[in-house]
Amino acid sequence: MVKTAAESLIPTLEISTRGRGFLEISGELQAVVRQSDVQAGICNVFLRHTSASLLITENADPDVRRDLENFISALVPDGDPAYFHSMEGPDDMPAHIRSALTCSDITLPIRDGRLALGTWQGVYLWEHRTRPHRRRLDITIIATL
Amino acid sequence: MVKTAAESLIPTLEISTRGRGFLEISGELQAVVRQSDVQAGICNVFLRHTSASLLITENADPDVRRDLENFISALVPDGDPAYFHSMEGPDDMPAHIRSALTCSDITLPIRDGRLALGTWQGVYLWEHRTRPHRRRLDITIIATL
Amino acid sequence: MVKTAAESLIPTLEISTRGRGFLEISGELQAVVRQSDVQAGICNVFLRHTSASLLITENADPDVRRDLENFISALVPDGDPAYFHSMEGPDDMPAHIRSALTCSDITLPIRDGRLALGTWQGVYLWEHRTRPHRRRLDITIIATL
Numbered sequence: 524m525v526k527t528a529a530e531s532l533i534p535t536l537e538i539s540t541r542g543r544g545f546l547e548i549s550g551e552l553q554a555v556v557r558q559s560d561v562q563a564g565i566c567n568v569f570l571r572h573t574s575a576s577l578l579i580t581e582n583a584d585p586d587v588r589r590d591l592e593n594f595i596s597a598l599v600p601d602g603d604p605a606y607f608h609s610m611e612g613p614d615d616m617p618a619h620i621r622s623a624l625t626c627s628d629i630t631l632p633i634r635d636g637r638l639a640l641g642t643w644q645g646v647y648l649w650e651h652r653t654r655p656h657r658r659r660l661d662i663t664i665i666a667t668l
Numbered sequence: 669m670v671k672t673a674a675e676s677l678i679p680t681l682e683i684s685t686r687g688r689g690f691l692e693i694s695g696e697l698q699a700v701v702r703q704s705d706v707q708a709g710i711c712n713v714f715l716r717h718t719s720a721s722l723l724i725t726e727n728a729d730p731d732v733r734r735d736l737e738n739f740i741s742a743l744v745p746d747g748d749p750a751y752f753h754s755m756e757g758p759d760d761m762p763a764h765i766r767s768a769l770t771c772s773d774i775t776l777p778i779r780d781g782r783l784a785l786g787t788w789q790g791v792y793l794w795e796h797r798t799r800p801h802r803r804r805l806d807i808t809i810i811a812t813l
Numbered sequence: 814m815v816k817t818a819a820e821s822l823i824p825t826l827e828i829s830t831r832g833r834g835f836l837e838i839s840g841e842l843q844a845v846v847r848q849s850d851v852q853a854g855i856c857n858v859f860l861r862h863t864s865a866s867l868l869i870t871e872n873a874d875p876d877v878r879r880d881l882e883n884f885i886s887a888l889v890p891d892g893d894p895a896y897f898h899s900m901e902g903p904d905d906m907p908a909h910i911r912s913a914l915t916c917s918d919i920t921l922p923i924r925d926g927r928l929a930l931g932t933w934q935g936v937y938l939w940e941h942r943t944r945p946h947r948r949r950l951d952i953t954i955i956a957t958l
Contacts, residue, residue, distance in 0.1 A: 571931030586752035608876035632806040641716030661922040731898035777951040786861030
């Protein structure tokens with residue numbers, strides 16, 4: 524599912540999604556940070572797409588993601604006849620709106636050689652399209668001096 | 669209310685909230701930047717929780733925050749029977765949704781040894797839970813060379 | 814429309830908007846990155862205002878922006894009598910809410926001397942006020958070592 528490029532401070536992740544839903548990528552990001560050998564600094568994660576999002580949310584109870592998906596599906600209905608942009612189907616424009624309401628870039632602290640996430644925080648790739656897609660993330664690690 | 673760790677470029681803030689509402693943290697962040705002695709660069713602020721947010725908004729009229737709270741309360745109702753995740757009460761899942769619709773991380777420019785906020789911009793910790801919580805923020809300062 | 818300050822790694826953009834709507838700034842940002850001569854790193858863009866946003870969205874079909882504007886206008890109605898903060902008119906408080914639901918800061922990767930945007934990604938300044946405004950953006954470029 525994940526391929527990591529060779530360069531230490533500017534890796535790339537390629538992630539295959541199974542359609543609409545959440546994939547936790549905290550482990551993949553921790554691996555990239557570990558490989559960089561940076562002890563303190565920041566890790567910028569950037570998603571090169573406008574129909575998926577990066578999300579930090581609760582990582583313990585899967586019902587949290589189920590409720591998030593239900594909430595956003597009701598707020599941004601698929602196939603709304605008001606949409607002008609619908610070339611790729613009923614989930615096309617909703618995916619862009621969901622992306623605009625959430626994030627394509629996150630910047631996380633590195634402490635003691637690890638992403639300093641809270642106990643209950645996970646980083647997720649949130650696929651908004653109903654069909655599977657291959658998504659690319661660029662990761663940049665900057666050390667404090 | 670606020671404790672600052674000793675290390676110059678990787679400090680931690682611990683903030684006690686009084687339950688749902690806004691606490692301005694611009695002053696605390698400016699103090700951290702000042703202590704770092706960095707003149708130009710960026711300041712990354714990261715909140716280690718998924719039921720509160722970091723928000724940049726208008727700092728002059730408290731009615732702006734009142735209207736923001738009213739808006740989001742109506743958009744994400746407490747105790748909605750549709751939620752599956754409600755272990756910690758009617759404000760549990762709404763807090764995660766509010767967090768997903770706003771930000772857990774912000775990265776701000778430093779100029780002339782200060783956060784370069786606009787005249788009317790304040791940085792706020794937005795507590796989404798109804799009861800008081802202790803919230804931890806990690807701050808990372810990176811200087812341009 | 815755009816003025817760029819002289820300093821290489823900490824430039825400023827000033828952009829005049831024509832009122833509510835989207836202005837693509839990808840080209841301006843690419844020019845700033847090119848001038849910096851940084852090959853790999855990050856570019857932080859910060860908007861010094863709380864009634865406009867920075868948005869990354871689809872850059873090919875203008876209907877995407879039309880649908881985004883229609884969606885947010887319906888979600889955050891102008892002139893809602895529920896708003897307490899309305900000093901500057903019916904679009905005053907909605908502009909702050911739109912800003913809170915989107916972003917004031919974005920941090921983008923630099924690869925091979927360019928912003929590593931996806932093929933269909935554009936960076937936009939989203940003006941939320943109905944009248945034209947002059948908007949200031951601070952740009953900070955940090956190189957990986």
